[in-house]
């Protein structure tokens with residue numbers, strides 16, 4: 001099957017400027033040819049004329065949680081307690097819903113940053129095999145935390161271990177289950193241990209030795225590792241342990257930034273979740289202290305992040321929730337607030353994300369030979385990054401996704 005896109009603007013996300021009046025030919029789910037309009041011969045192709053639209057690669061959310069539903073876009077505000085759902089089937093139906101919402105927002109790949117019982121791996125396989133629509137999933141398992149380290153009330157979401165041997169054993173269990181990125185929980189949450197604020201935000205957990213054991217095991221079959229971090233020391237520990245990329249990196253000091261640069265370790269800062277909790281947290285069912293804490297932390301972390309960006313640290317976009325307020329478009333907008341250009345923010349959600357997940361041979365840019373995950377936008381995101389919300393049509397492996405699945409105008413109006 002062949003598709004010929006004739007588009008007003010093409011942003012291929014290689015870093016090149018937008019090109020006007022371009023054509024892209026898709027054949028058997030891959031990009032076969034790119035050229036100026038009128039130069040590609042494909043009489044047998046289905047033609048998609050979009051003279052006023054902009055074509056970009058499918059977006060990649062490098063830190064998402066299918067199994068952490070914070071807000072139900074269909075039924076309105078709902079409980080925060082996805083993790084407290086008693087039946088696994090309830091969690092799965094909610095996760096399938098979240099996958100559809102993210103796909104509708106132009107996100108064709110997510111890295112699920114952790115869920116209990118290897119449910120993210122199951123969802124990866126279900127989506128891949130066509131049982132339910134959604135972004136392709138790069139899956140983590142339950143978060144591996146130190147004993148006593150995981151959030152109270154959310155035990156099913158993580159697993160606790162003590163010592164390098166137990167950590168190594170757990171990593172091996174994750175590999176057997178088919179995890180792509182082994183997720184380490186190297187610091188408490190910004191809430192300091194959960195809704196109860198039992199400590200300072202992001203206190204350091206695990207020893208370097210414990211984390212190194214996990215990293216060693218993951219790397220043997222070529223899998224990746226990431227680490228949930230908060231305090232500067234937790235970021236340094238993760239780098240010393242050889243983790244492939246750092247989640248959150250909330251409180252980076254200069255030494256963290258130097259170490260990230262020396263080791264060429266990327267970060268996925270996830271600012272949108274704090275942004276959304278600050279504004280909508282109470283509506284979502286959190287106590288007012290969570291909104292206060294989010295505001296406090298994000299003021300500091302945005303400054304740390306601006307320093308890291310200036311210094312040249314590699315940054316990918318991740319949202320950290322299936323909460324439509326914390327959309328990937330919002331994350332990209334927040335990245336422009338730390339100094340990124342609109343194009344750089346778009347690359348953080350396409351090219352850079354693919355590189356970090358080691359998917360750049362097949363995803364992340366519009367280049368000949370790559371998988372045809374494509375999004376048509378009504379408006380150009382390089383003119384205004386908020387135009388990432390103007391998703392019109394979404395294609396995965398050259399097949400159009402049937403949209404719209406849900407009316408998300410309300411979220412996007414607020415996002416804008």
Ligand SMILES: [Zn+2]
Pocket residue numbers: 063064065113320
């Ligand atoms: Zn997360």
